[in-house]
Amino acid sequence: MLPKINQLIYLQVASSDEEEASIEYKTRIADETEDEMLIELPVREGTSRYKRLFIGDELSAYYVSSDGVKHYFNSHVLGYKEDVIRLVRIRKPEPDSITKVQRRNFLRVGAELEMAVHFSGLRFLVVTDDLGGGGVSFLSDGKRPIKDGLEMECWLLLPYRNGSVDHAHFKAEVVRLKKLESGRLQIMSKFTRISENERQKIIRYCFERQFELRKN
Template sequence: MPKMNQMLHFQIASSDEEEASIEYKSRIADEQEDGILIEVPISEKTGRYKRLFLGDELSVYFVTEDGIKNFFDSHVLGFVEDGVKLIKIRKPELDRITKVQRRSFLRVPAELEIAVKTQGNLRFVCETDDVGGGGISFICDGKWQLASEQLLDCWLLVPFKNGSIDHAFFKGEVVRVVDLESGRKQAMIKYASINDSERQKIIRFCFEKQLEFRNR
């Protein structure tokens, strides 16, 4: 198990591949029964601090004294003020720590209907380009004004293999916007706030979709 003062290295789930590839590091400041308290992480490359949000999914590893990397998956549970701001992440179960790197942020191409509301109360409906456990991307009309770090309320229509249809609500943060040659826009969104039950709907859809691809 990771220990006090040990350095954790991790990547954050994102539908933006560039964002998801950035590695951060953070020191373990304290330990609780159900969680680990870490300091505000910094980028390994730039040295800049990184803001984390409740529910952010993390792919984590730490290095033991014998130089072996140990990997586990976690997510942000909350925040604690203890003189400095600390971030509480889920403590891994011992049997979920592995020496083999794996990424749990399953992402699949999918054209799903999504309703979007901006903080200025603009509303529009468009289609996703891909969806995953850490975020989505969607294609929308070029007239909608979107910018990095903008927060959106989103309702994603999620169809399942058994024919049922559900909706998943989340607050998303725009990571990047790309102007397409067609005049439309592609927006990469990460989950700024999402309930576990809503995230599970999306993850279930992704796994069903992945199985469908494999069986073709």
């Protein structure tokens, strides 16, 4: 059963940061099309603070049916629509993908992939840590001048299940650095400039990766 217009939806946004990913937001379905739902800007539960969503952000959402049952689904942000208020366009879930069991794997997946990074005349290779339609995180030895707000140009190597290999090109902004017990840094970034074609390459890889993880 799909949620209806005016239905309240509660969602969490995929993030490499467990604390950030656990925050729950509330929104309402304002309109819909055949393939999309248009939601109001999400508000953090218990506050009046809005959550800014970016194209490609992966969402884990649920709504409560009239009989009090929670129904869960995954989606991602497609864009925006300027109306009387600004609405967020998200992918409408397939009816058979809605479940009464919560799934917290999002479209973001753990993935060790080669990625070339370029900024300020520096160019080097890194290994990714996780990946999704809205961003990527990777590991660094901490010797390079990477800081919050830095914009990087990246080329990501994507091996698919059929044996083919592709590259995704994008620009990404560093949003957080986290020091690991190993002494290395986890660099978390969000895409700032990426074509829809390049984003779909990444989302395809994530779906294939999810499938492999579920089999194991």
